[in-house]
Amino acid sequence: MMASSSSYNSPCAACKFLRRKCMPDCIFAPYFPPEEPQKFANVHKIFGASNVSKLLNEVLPHQREDAVNSLAYEAEARIKDPVYGCVGAISVLQRQVIRLQKELDATNAEMIRYTNTCTEIIPTHHHHHDAATRMLGNNEGPDVGGSSSSLLAQSPSSAAFYYPSPWNNDLSGDAFHHIH
Amino acid sequence: MISGRCAACKSQRRKCPPDCIFSPYFPPNDPQRFACVHRIYGCSNVGKMLQQMPVQMRAQAVDTLYMEARWRIEDPVYGCVKLISQLHQNLGDTESELAKVKALIAFHKLQISQVNELHQPNLDASQSNIVEQFQFDYPAQNHYPWFIN
Numbered sequence: 173m174m175a176s177s178s179s180y181n182s183p184c185a186a187c188k189f190l191r192r193k194c195m196p197d198c199i200f201a202p203y204f205p206p207e208e209p210q211k212f213a214n215v216h217k218i219f220g221a222s223n224v225s226k227l228l229n230e231v232l233p234h235q236r237e238d239a240v241n242s243l244a245y246e247a248e249a250r251i252k253d254p255v256y257g258c259v260g261a262i263s264v265l266q267r268q269v270i271r272l273q274k275e276l277d278a279t280n281a282e283m284i285r286y287t288n289t290c291t292e293i294i295p296t297h298h299h300h301h302d303a304a305t306r307m308l309g310n311n312e313g314p315d316v317g318g319s320s321s322s323l324l325a326q327s328p329s330s331a332a333f334y335y336p337s338p339w340n341n342d343l344s345g346d347a348f349h350h351i352h
Numbered sequence: 353m354i355s356g357r358c359a360a361c362k363s364q365r366r367k368c369p370p371d372c373i374f375s376p377y378f379p380p381n382d383p384q385r386f387a388c389v390h391r392i393y394g395c396s397n398v399g400k401m402l403q404q405m406p407v408q409m410r411a412q413a414v415d416t417l418y419m420e421a422r423w424r425i426e427d428p429v430y431g432c433v434k435l436i437s438q439l440h441q442n443l444g445d446t447e448s449e450l451a452k453v454k455a456l457i458a459f460h461k462l463q464i465s466q467v468n469e470l471h472q473p474n475l476d477a478s479q480s481n482i483v484e485q486f487q488f489d490y491p492a493q494n495h496y497p498w499f500i501n
Contacts (some may be wrong), residue, residue, distance in 0.1 A: 179423050220394045222396050223392065231428050242429065242431055246420060246424075250420075254405050254409075255412055257417070258431075258432045258433065258436060259419055262436060262439065265438065272447065273446060275450060279454060280453055282457060283456055286461065289464060298473075303404045
């Protein structure tokens, strides 16, 4: 939701910070309401007002709110962690994804073993397994694309969404601070 | 000496002093590196950030600033934050998938143990309640609260 502080004759957070008159066409006013001074202060500290203004002019008007919010997020991350900023968070998340994917692969392999065992000892009761997968796949949890019925046929790593790690050093993760 | 200027001082068209804060991290043979960082953060902001941290951390700081600057140039709206959002989403999806598979394993373990205990070929009557006995807690959708639409 965009605030238009100029309509209330109250300067936006940016113009307040910069100690200037907030004009009706101020590019910052819709995205830096006066009741959120820290947001602009952070963005100004890391990116600078003129860089933010240039960036906002480069994107379409309907994208500017998202652009400001992502800049504010990056700025806050960089202030909390001046060395790694958002890259620290990305590195930690990527390692968690890899670890979890390995666990999923191992669990899928175990699942296949159990399924084979069940097939051997209960050959006439496949419909109970199907009932279980249907229950687990139908509105019982977050939607993951309805893949439960084909779990056994699914490639173990098909749920993976890998990014190459941008950071080759062995980060201890100590420098990462939770942003929220 | 003009030929010894770092990329930052070359870009700013100034002399590069011996104690230039930028020169260890912006070599003259990689002008793109400083250009990206300068475009997003500005020369004076980068200088201030470097001054405020220990010398031994500055190289890594410049590396990460460069990475984030490149992401922002490629995606002016979301920068690297889109990647963070996607990673959170991926983590949530993988956790859900893992919970489902573990639940199925538990179900099969129970099936096998029931068969072993009862030694009966027709298990319809005893197994009809097995599925209903299981209640699983999935990770809540808002466990990873970052959302970008």
